[in-house]
Amino acid sequence: AKSMGRHTYCIFQPGMGDEVRQRRSLEKDLSDAIYEEQFELHFQPRVDLKTRKINSYEALIRWNHPEKGLISPGDFIPVAEGSGQIVQIGKWVLEAALRASASAISRHRISINVSPVQFRDKDFVDDIRQAIAGAGIPPERLEIEITETTLIEDDSRALSILTVLKEIGVKIALDDFGVGYSSLGYLSRFPFDSIKIDRSFVHEAGRNASSRAIVETVVRLGRALNMRIVAEGVEDTDTLLMLRECGCDEVQGYLLGRPQPVAHLVRAVEPEIMK
Ligand code: C2E
Ligand code: CA
Ligand code: CA
Ligand code: CA
Numbered sequence: 001a002k003s004m005g006r007h008t009y010c011i012f013q014p015g016m017g018d019e020v021r022q023r024r025s026l027e028k029d030l031s032d033a034i035y036e037e038q039f040e041l042h043f044q045p046r047v048d049l050k051t052r053k054i055n056s057y058e059a060l061i062r063w064n065h066p067e068k069g070l071i072s073p074g075d076f077i078p079v080a081e082g083s084g085q086i087v088q089i090g091k092w093v094l095e096a097a098l099r100a101s102a103s104a105i106s107r108h109r110i111s112i113n114v115s116p117v118q119f120r121d122k123d124f125v126d127d128i129r130q131a132i133a134g135a136g137i138p139p140e141r142l143e144i145e146i147t148e149t150t151l152i153e154d155d156s157r158a159l160s161i162l163t164v165l166k167e168i169g170v171k172i173a174l175d176d177f178g179v180g181y182s183s184l185g186y187l188s189r190f191p192f193d194s195i196k197i198d199r200s201f202v203h204e205a206g207r208n209a210s211s212r213a214i215v216e217t218v219v220r221l222g223r224a225l226n227m228r229i230v231a232e233g234v235e236d237t238d239t240l241l242m243l244r245e246c247g248c249d250e251v252q253g254y255l256l257g258r259p260q261p262v263a264h265l266v267r268a269v270e271p272e273i274m275k
Pocket of ligand 1: 044059060061072073074077090093112113114115175176199232233234235252253254255259
């Protein structure tokens with residue numbers, strides 16, 4: 001049986017593959033983590049290339065495992081999606097991110113990553129409404145980042161949910177753009193405020209002409225659709241200068257700031273590189 005509750009036990013059958021065993025054990029640890037609040041959020045700045053100021057932070061979850069130490073989301077989010085635990089974890093992220101926005105990093109918008117599984121949950125919109133009301137912040141201070149997978153599963157339902165969120169005032173970003181297979185026409189059907197170019201393109205764009213052409217095309221697309229273009233994974237100055245030259249709106253990456261716990265963020269101090 002799946003170990004969803006805190007007091008259920010996972011029985012390992014002989015012959016069960018190592019992979020299955022590992023996943024089960026992670027699921028069990030995750031249900032403890034949910035109850036014991038072993039998660040924390042780190043925040044990474046997103047910088048406006050025109051004003052040269054931080055205009056928002058992306059919240060990125062970390063799991064502080066009692067024995068294994070810090071586990072990165074790439075290692076446990078897929079497990080939590082498979083078991084459905086991501087719905088509870090996502091609620092925690094939403095509330096913790098808005099608490100942070102209401103306090104230490106006030107004035108800045110916070111983006112949270114939303115899993116397709118969480119998006120599909122029937123309470124998703126209500127949870128967002130409640131969290132915003134609970135934190136007492138304007139809805140515009142929250143942005144959700146979704147990927148193409150979320151749209152493809154049921155695009156008419158996705159459209160109606162995004163439309164409701166948009167009416168509430170929540171901002172919407174399309175994450176990891178370029179690695180999926182959206183057609184441009186498909187993109188224009190959804191009310192995105194911003195499009196985040198995947199870091200695999202951004203990474204090469206300072207040196208490689210064809211990656212640069214892709215970035216330039218996406219920037220033009222953003223202009224045409226009236227959506228802001230964000231480049232993620234900016235690690236060096238060459239790339240930053242190139243992005244500025246081709247009219248990209250915002251940048252995010254190690255060059256501008258690594259994800260950090262909220263206590264480490266220096267308020268309203270712009271990254272050195274932008275001066
Ligand atoms: P993502 O949404 O594409 O987030 C960007 C990832 O790139 C983060 O990894 C971030 O730390 C990393 N990154 C930022 N700048 C740079 C850079 O300059 N160079 C490089 N090489 N990497 C950079 P992280 O924090 O390990 O998160 C990985 C993925 O896990 C995220 O990818 C997102 O899909 C997922 N994730 C993170 N937090 C959450 C969450 O709260 N909920 C959900 N559902 N997914 C999350
Ligand atoms: Ca993201
Ligand atoms: Ca991404
Ligand atoms: Ca991602």
